[in-house]
Amino acid sequence: MDFLSEHQPELLPGNRQLPPVQGVVEAPHGTTIVSVTFPGGVVLAGDRRATMGNVIAQRDIEKVFPADEYSAVGIAGTAGLAVEMVKLFQLELEHFEKVEGAQLSLEGKANRLSTMIRSNLGMAMQGLAVVPLFAGYDVDRGKGRIFSYDVTGGRSEEHGYAATGSGSVFARGAMKKLFRDDLTEDQATTLVVQALYDAADDDSATGGPDVARRIYPIVTVITEDGFRRLTEEESSGIARAILERRLAQPDGPRAELL
């Protein structure tokens, strides 16, 4: 990124001048991303909807990307800018790894992403914010970790579970009631899809599983073995199982009262 800013600054997202505009610029926005840790790794998942105002701009957008072998980033906010940011982030991690011959630490990666979000602050002020969720497996500590961000690039580590995007309030509520410390990988992937279902239930900008079009949430798992995205078959399996149960119990599993 430093090299790019000297060499071809026009390629960097933060360096573009925006024309002064009145009001909010209309562009597709991605919505809900959720993440949960479990012993041995972390799960990061996202719904598939992009909205532009009250219109559904895209039904099958992909908002969760591998950043490198041991980390992934899920994006909420202006889709175009976010995808570009992820592309640059992936490039930077790979570039560092090749030049230095070693991977950045997970903290280092999280900090780097923080700088990139901050460089987008000008755009964010005009309504084109990008707020990602970063999850990775910390090889040194041997566990999964989640980092969340705000529009100014402020970074905070989340313990257990986290969500970002318009549906995040509902997703977080669902996860709060379902999360436990001793989840297995399968339970963790089910939990994130449950949370996305709840987010879609209450937030119009979040898309639920679309059985007719076979569009299911993207679920990724990062463990010691690296990044893995669940196949369509696997994620549809989870989504269908949840859907089946919700036919009888529309609000999903009930937590204990006391």
Next chain:
Amino acid sequence: MSTPFYVSPQQAMADRAEYARKGIARGRSLVVLQYADGIVFVGENPSRALHKFSEIYDRIGFAAAGKYNEYENLRIGGVRYADLRGYTYDRDDVTARGLANVYAQTLGTIFSSAAEKPYEVELVVAEVGETPAGDQIYRLPHDGSIVDEHGSVAVGGNAEQISSYLDQRHQDGMSLAEALKLAVQSLSRDTNGSEREIPAERLEVAVLDRTRPQKRKFKRIVGRQLAALLERDGAETAAEAEAQAPDEKE
């Protein structure tokens, strides 16, 4: 006032080439071989941290003999070139041919510019294709020329002898273990024809493996994996080696 001596351009170039060649010859040789599933890089390198081989991009690997600081400089330049290309256009638009051209330009300019000393390096840029026919290997000597190689290539001190040894023995479609064994054999022959043993911990081995599921095909082979490969091949091909021994004496 002193008058500078006249040196003919031919002489000047010959001197520079001689200088570069001597510098390269001081370093240890390395070999790059095609095998059935990709391209293998093998070299003798006592250091674990200062690599002779490295990844440039998804399918492209880099190998260098000569002066470390000079080729490291070129390597980082190559990574930058490739990453910038891939980011600006698409990952598929980064090719070994393009990279080799950039290296050739750089080396050629440095070689013929009077203000700089020529680089004492010899590079190999290799790209693994979808099939063995798509593999590309380019050798870039110190003066900025490009040589398109097939099958096997050796660079460094003892390169000529090693490459003639390899040319005679390298076959298409060798397994990784076979190719590795051949490479080690070729490297362990000294200039005077005597053989010496190179222990596994002094070997640096990397592959561009087209069967890897990831986009990035470059992989270093170290530690137990390397020992296993060397051993496996020792057991399997011991009989073959015996059979071939009479030929070698001829």
